[in-house]
Ligand SMILES: Nc1ncnc2c1ncn2[C@@H]1O[C@H](COP(=O)(O)OP(=O)(O)OP(=O)(O)O)[C@@H](O)[C@H]1O
């Protein structure tokens with residue numbers, strides 16, 4: 001491509017009005033179909049704004065993947081902040097996702113760094129929390145922590161967070177929590193003691209057809225120019241959303257169809273484009289988790305993917321994947337890590353549920369057993385495409 005051609009691509013018309021409104025982290029101005037859940041949150045947390053002794057409150061939000069837990073919590077946080085400003089209440093709202101903050105210590109350190117400007121090194125978690133709480137009291141401020149994917153913390157860490165008011169005294173704990181988890185994951189960590197620390201449990205139900213349609217109407221209006229998408233196509237997508245009980249699927253279809261139109265120079269969606277985009281979406285696959293991986297984990301995952309593409313089996317083995325990984329590292333001029341580290345990355349990918357691995361006894365293998373690695377939510381070829389796109393940005397400069 002030469003510069004003229006490059007420029008020409010920018011002159012092309014786009015179907016998007018605001019493509020960033022379809023990003024995962026985007027919080028829309030209006031949130032439809034979650035009125036009851038938002039009201040429950042308001043009912044629980046308004047005391048922080050209105051009462052002078054500002055109690056400490058813990059709420060749990062659960063629900064299936066893609067039902068809107070994260071967006072609802074962030075929407076609530078954003079608007080509560082506005083109200084607090086209007087009422088002269090000094091409220092901080094912090095959002096952490098345990099995919100990257102996978103221990104209580106990491107969260108406490110981050111808070112320390114941000115609010116007390118210390119590194120937090122050399123402090124125990126409890127000492128750290130105490131410092132943060134004293135700072136809040138000194139400043140007459142209050143903190144609402146939103147902790148997403150909380151099941152990645154150990155149950156005793158979750159309990160310790162929910163227990164802050166008990167541990168440090170209610171009058172000292174100017175801090176409340178909204179914790180979020182998929183219902184299924186939450187089952188694993190839930191126990192009597194944790195339950196007894198919750199003021200409220202909110203279970204978000206999947207959207208039905210009409211709700212999905214209303215949300216898609218609004219989201220497509222934000223994202224696209226007029227007449228890009230017909231009503232009957234929105235109905236088609238709403239059908240898919242309510243069938244899979246996953247709103248993320250619908251948003252992804254909108255995004256992919258839009259990108260396709262732009263690339264092909266088309267001005268509007270057709271049923272074929274939507275159908276094709278829908279086939280490309282893997283509703284349980286979490287692209288956001290992949291984005292957060294470290295370089296070496298990306299490379300290890302690509303090794304697994306490549307070795308899966310080379311075999312007729314539905315699984316691959318650590319040794320095979322490691323070989324591919326070494327070749328890949330060489331291609332990108334990166335020093336490969338030793339096999340023991342590679343095994344660690346595989347374990348981490350397993351913990352994140354990107355892959356599943358299980359040890360199987362077999363007669364032929366050297367030590368009588370081997371570890372079978374499978375992909376969970378997406379075919380190897382598709383994941384390969386995604387990783388290659390990512391590597392292009394990451395390693396090719
Ligand atoms: N009521 C709504 N209005 C507008 N957009 C919504 C609504 N509910 C969900 N969405 C959109 O659907 C997508 C999925 O929602 P979200 O990420 O909040 O789901 P989740 O329940 O947190 O899923 P997961 O368990 O996989 O993290 C997001 O793009 C979000 O913006």
Ligand SMILES: [Mg+2]
Nearest residue numbers: 069070071148
């Ligand atoms: Mg979420």
